Amino acid sequence: MKDTEFVERLKRCFGNATMADVARRIGVPHATVRNYFLGRLPAPEVLIKIADETGISLNWLLCGRGEMYASDQPPIGLGRFIEEKISEMIDRRLSSAGLPAHAIDVFDVRSAVLRTDDPQAVIGEWLSHEGREFPTDFGIVFFRGWESFSMDEKVDAVRDAKRVLDRTLRTV
Template identity: 50%
Template sequence: MKQDSAFVRRLREIFDGASMAEIARRLELPHATIRNYFGGRLPSSDVLIRIAETTGVSINWLLTGKGPVYLSEAKEIDIDSLIDRKIEEAIGRRLSAVGEVKTPASNAVNEESPDQFDVEAALENFRDPNRIMSEWFRFEGRKYPKDFGVVFFAGWESYTEREKLDAIRDAKKVLDRNLLHGGK
């Protein structure tokens, strides 16, 4: 593999000229691995992420020398909005693929008072997010679209009670919006 001396210069720069042993210690990697990087080998994506997290530098800058050096210089992204948009797109595609029928507006939850259904009591009684969603839809006289909870409830067991309530309410809002607008 061709030696990338520019990468090595940037690596030295972000660690303030520290020794290979010190860099290995800070990254919690074997010294031999760091020696390989100084010898011209490029790190795997996992190690690049670790370097970026440890130092705050941009992976793009680390690899190419272009763009802002530090992540704080980069334009901030509203990750919550991005994730919501991607989930809505995925659900819309899924609903379109299964031919889900558009929900009449009269059955939709009023966005101003989405808690007509007692989410807290349902969480206490059922503990299962898909069961809670199913009960909420049943409460409204609708059928819960199967297999959509997986997107919203990954890591459910690690959520706090507040996060579980928020996840259920957010999932319901996204599903209502997509069902109301036919997945568009």
């Protein structure tokens, strides 16, 4: 059963950020955040990550009782601040070297998603770009609801699936 009040509180504590942003901030796969947005309760360790990242009270998040924030002030978002500063430094270095900001990405996932709008085709192209083949016996379930994803969510879902595929292929 979906706990819509929990889902609304979860979205609110992240400022109604996209699933991709939430996943990045708490360090879990996009598909996991999608499950939370569909009403599944996070595991205790993830709840702690959410509280640490947002500064919210777990009592408020889980039960809707008490103050939203564990302290009087919302968090300053130190993690996000540091990420932005690192990104700015990388962009400056690339720019000074005469390279475009996206030069780090060898395979352009976003362009492939725009071109094909087919997640398995994108992963196939990515593997082909790396000189590998898509395993014929590997099914991917990360893409349920693909049609409703934003562009950023599609890109993140493909990247998550590729990471899982890479890990799986290393252990086989």
